[in-house]
Amino acid sequence: ETSKVNDMDTELIRKIIRMIAFRATLDETGKEHLKTLMIKRADKFANKLTEFLSLCPSDKSQILAHNLPLVVMLSTCSMFSTNLLWTTQLSPLLGAVEVDKLDIKLKTLN
Numbered sequence: 001e002t003s004k005v006n007d008m009d010t011e012l013i014r015k016i017i018r019m020i021a022f023r024a025t026l027d028e029t030g031k032e033h034l035k036t037l038m039i040k041r042a043d044k045f046a047n048k049l050t051e052f053l054s055l056c057p058s059d060k061s062q063i064l065a066h067n068l069p070l071v072v073m074l075s076t077c078s079m080f081s082t083n084l085l086w087t088t089q090l091s092p093l094l095g096a097v098e099v100d101k102l103d104i105k106l107k108t109l110n
Contacts, residue, residue: 004095038072
């Protein structure tokens with residue numbers, strides 16, 4: 001997907017941009033919204049995989065309930081590494097097109 005903001009709350013997008021641009025911390029509400037968003041996206045992705053769909057219901061439930069939150073935590077932590085450029089940090093969350101738009105907008109402000 002080139003844009004991923006359709007399922008995101010505008011306030012969450014602002015908080016994440018502030019966090020990356022100004023090294024601000026994400027408040028508890030923002031953290032919970034981000035976690036919920038990422039789990040929802042990962043669940044949606046898992047349910048498109050043929051291999052996952054072929055599992056028995058108890059295995060699917062186990063994976064979604066126990067493994068998915070850990071995978072989301074790992075991917076979220078790796079996304080916000082301070083060694084990455086802000087465009088690289090935001091692309092998995094917002095999509096490349098939205099990050100490009102933001103980059104252009106910020107450059108025109110200078």
